[in-house]
Amino acid sequence: MADLEQREQDEQTEQSAALDSTLPGPTQTGRAVSIARLLHHECGLLLQLYKEKESFLSSYSPDGGRMVSPSPVPQEEASGEQRVERLHAALRQCLGLLHNVLLKEEEEWGEQEEDYETLKKNVRHRLEHLLLSTRGLLEGPDTTLEVTPDHQGTEEPDGAGGLFGLKVWTYRVLLELHHWADHAAETLHVFHTERGGAADL
Amino acid sequence: MPHLSVNPSSKPNCSTVWLISVLLGLLAVHTNANDVLTVPQQVSLSTNMDSQQLSISWVAGAATTFDLMILRTELNESVFYETVSVMVSQLSGRHEWNWTSVEPLQCTSLSIKVRSREGQSTSEWSNTEILQGSDLPSEEEWQMFPLDRVVPVGANTTFCCIVKEGEQFGTINYGNTVMNTTRLSRRSYATTVVNQGLSRTSGTNVICYNSFKELKIGAVLFVGYPPLLSDFVCETHDLTSAVCLWNERNTNLNTKTRGTRHTLNNRTFTLSWSRNPKKECRVDHWEGNWTLVAVNPLGQYSLTDSAELSHRVTPVAPENLTSVAHAMNATVLWQWKYDGYSSLALVCQVELTSQGYKTNHTFSGVDLRAVVLPDLYPYEDYSVQVRCGAQQNFWKWGSWSETMSFKSSSIVPEAPDMWVWMNKDYTGQIFWKPLTRRQSRGLMTGYEVTLWSPGESLQHTDILPPDTFAVLVNLTLMATASSDNMVMATVTAKNTEGVSLPASVLIHLRLTDPDPRAVSQAVYTDSGFSLFWQSEVNTTCAYVVEWHNASCKWNCPVDWIKVAPGNTNVSIESANFQPGVRYNFSLYSSSSEAPELLQRWQGYMQELVPSSPVLSLLTTQEDSDILLTWGHIPLVSRRGFLLGYNIYISSGSQLTLLANLSDPGSRSYTVKGLSEGSYKFTVKAYTSAGEDTGATASIMLEPFTDWLILEILASLGVTALFLVIVTFLCYKKRKWVKKAFYPDIPEPKLPGDWSRSQAPLDVKPPHHSLVHMVERPEWDSSKEALVVIPEEDEDEDGQGIGDELVDTDEQTSLRYYNQVVDERPIRPRYPDSSDSSASSLDSARTDVTYTGIHTSGSSFVFQLDPQGSSEGHQPQADPSFCAGGGGGYRPQMQSRVPSDDMGPASPNPFPEPQAASGYKPQSSWQMDSPVDDGEGRSRASSLGSPTSIASTLFLLPDGEDHTEEKRQPSSSAATWLTNLLSSTKP
16 A cells, blocks of 8 residues: 555656646656556456445446436547546546545444555545546646536435445445546547557557 | 122112112113213324334323224234223323334334223224325335334344335345345335344345345344443543543444444543544543543443542653663663653652563652663663652553663673693693673673793793683693692683683692592482582582583593582583483582592483493303303493393294393303203393393304213213122122022933834923924924933932022923024914924924923923932923823924824934034023922913913023033023023013
8 A cells, every 4th residue: 555655646746747748748648548547447446345345236236327427528529638528527526426435434434444445545546646637638728627526416325225325325436436437548548549649558 | 890789688678679779870870981981082193213113192081991903004904902001191181102113114004093991891993093104105116114223232123125116026135144024015025133143334234125136225234232331540641631541342333423422521522433442531621520421322321430630640651761871880861741740759660671681670759850770781782661650649650661772881801710621641621611791791802821830930821712712731841840730720801891800720730540539320300410419527618510421531521510619519400411421520629729529420311221232242152051241332322321231032033031130240141051952142231211222142052962971981880880790799699699590400311222212202201301402494394303301410410409499489380481592473372282383393494492391281391390309310201291292392302203293203303413412491491380280281281272482491502511510600600691691682
């Protein structure tokens, strides 16, 4: 875990340096792809850990649509920047969901198992870094993107469901995070190749 | 109920009236009662969903007994139907009764109705009130109850699952367990979990699945304990505030909303969650009295404490420890966090650690901030930590301070412990023990060894590095130069601070026997070799006990220990002691003079069996015994004190103990009583640990020929001596012998006209006849004849008569001798004597089988007539004998006159001189017993039966011998003796 934190600090430093540049190059996009992939990996770990905690979830497939729904932009017509911008919006909603999970879990359960708590915080930090990274890819003189959690439009846990409902909702959030992290890795990789980056990153 | 009272003493005329009145009264009462039982009105319901309690209230006037009925509305199943007593509430004027449902009240709709009861009388039922459940069609989604319930360990909980409209119920799982369910309504199903155990931290999931085993709804159940507190005390560290401490049981309800909430003196505080049962809460001011309350969904617990501040002082840990170190002591200083300690009387504990050993020093005083630690070792690393408590009203020790380390200063080292080992010449070694870290007292730089002769002021010094602990010395030169034969060996140690005091040993240069004293055995115990000695009177010297491997003789690595004066025993223990190794221990006096050997011991740490057998086992035959000899076992191989030897003899693979020699000095053993053959002997030495493997030697035991020869020679000598004696005696008693064994026998005489007589032989058997058997191979049986020789000699020599008288008894019996003449197998004889004689004569090989005196009737029996003989009468033939024996056995002399029976006689029947002179029986011949005729006949007839024949007479040639015999009786006796000896041959 110490290695992870050190790596995060390094990435933050690099990210800050990247923000200073006016045009994103292959290095910036490649780094964003790496962060997205790392986030996807950690979201997978977190999901796995949660399913181990609540074993009933292993046979549960939640119905319903996506919890995160950024403004619809036709994929075919969207430019690379638009796709990244849409991704950025979705990631903000994911961050809002994650914040809700952290908050509600802390309210209900207090401090939980150490590895689970650590991994949750890591995912939150990774997601924040990815938001900074995507913002760096898109930000220009005329655009200003937020990196704060977006709670609008995100689904809250059903209070009538009680703690069981909270568990199911948390699981759905983790699934959503895993999905959007994967989507971010793909989108950013496409964007990276469009910007001249190596395809085999 | 009204009482019916009957008075038996009432008058009959009045009783009828009275009875009628009573019956009427009862009827009136009954009619009136129906009128007063009111139907409950205004039935209302209120619920507590968490406690699953239903409160039912109604208005029913003064009635106190009611029937309550609760039904599940949809299935019209009775859940509760009982008669209860309910008093009217004075405040509300209503009747109110509470009922707790097993299932959550939301599970399904319940119908409730009430009626009044008085005895068996009841009112009508009230209107039915319905408590609507959550399974109404309007609530069509999946639902589950109860949600997030917290229950104590061991409780039972019923859950219900309300199925979504249009879907089918599957199962209810408690954790991973599929539960049995009960249907409560069209959509509602329930299950009960009994005796619940602790749940997980995040609760136990109760999940409802549809018929496709799809998870549809669930609830979480928490099972834990109510709070339980103990050991609640409040104390102060800063002399102002209070810190309250207690222990708390883990309730297993650690979530924020279900966790334990605490208040201290009614002030709520929050504890960070921790698995540690020790909890604490800080209060800014000392209040003196405290009440701690802990509450969770399952209950609450409270404890109180009260104390004065001065009684609850627990000092904080001293801070900023420093030290001022010297060689033998150090000052430790620290600071206090709070100024209030400046007026506080404290007792402080200083824990000093050096080389893993801890020592505690206690100090006390007001405003204690520094202490001096005495008795330190120089050049030693120490670590120290301090804690304190209130000196007055001691409550408890405060926390230990941080550990502070320091090192004491160094000084000159201690004098080394030295010893000298001298060989049996002027060479030797000087040893000294390595100084320990504490004895070094600083960084060691080396040792200095000095040899000097006090009388001659000769001195030799060696500087040695610090890792040297022995040096070889040769005192030959000093011995030649020294006049007092004394050399002083001195060793000093040096470190960075200087040189130690010298350690010295005075060495005698006299070459004396180093082992003048008797050696005792030293016994090894758990504490080592225990050595004891007698203290010499008025001796105040110390002692040195030196030991080394006993098998070492030159420049031995020795070890030693110094013993204080006055001691008379010591236990020697060393990690170098090895089992099976003999050690020599020597006790020396240690004084300013040269050490004097006082006593010696030998011992084994542990005795083992000898590692090798005896050397040179030899076997030697000594006469018929076997001598075993062997050599000693080398000291190194003994590995124990030899106790003796066991002698074994091998028989196959088995050893048989012959002897146990308990003398360890034995070197031989003689084995006796063995017969000839091959033997194998094994000699095993033994110690207290047992026998060695043994040495074996073989030997082939030869017969002892010398003795045999000696025995034979001795036997022969004895025999010869006996013969000489017998011969001598016989010679001395030859007359007696002759009379006894060889009386003179009259020589038969042949009448001169024997040749002329052609008439049948008129045989007159003489008393004694000498029959000569003539061997004539050509003579057939028809020609054989016997010649009866009259014993004329007897007449001539009366001596024979006299001799015959001696054997009178013998003449009465018949004897047969054939040993001399005929050794052939004896043939069967016929009863007829002639046949017998003929058969004997038929033998082609034997011309004479003399039957000198045959027992058959046809035999001639030489009857001794003592009287006739003495008178010189011719022996007369007994006619009766002749008649009886015609044609049978005939005297040889008759051969010249052949009888009819015998056929033509040989013209020369006795061609040989012996034959002519006839036969003469030896002295041993036997005569027939002199019986009368009748007797003789009867005997002859009896003797005619088949008889084993063995010729029993010696037929000796007569003639010259006989005459010579007359002349030389002694030679006759000798002849007889010779014959006797020869006759003994089988």
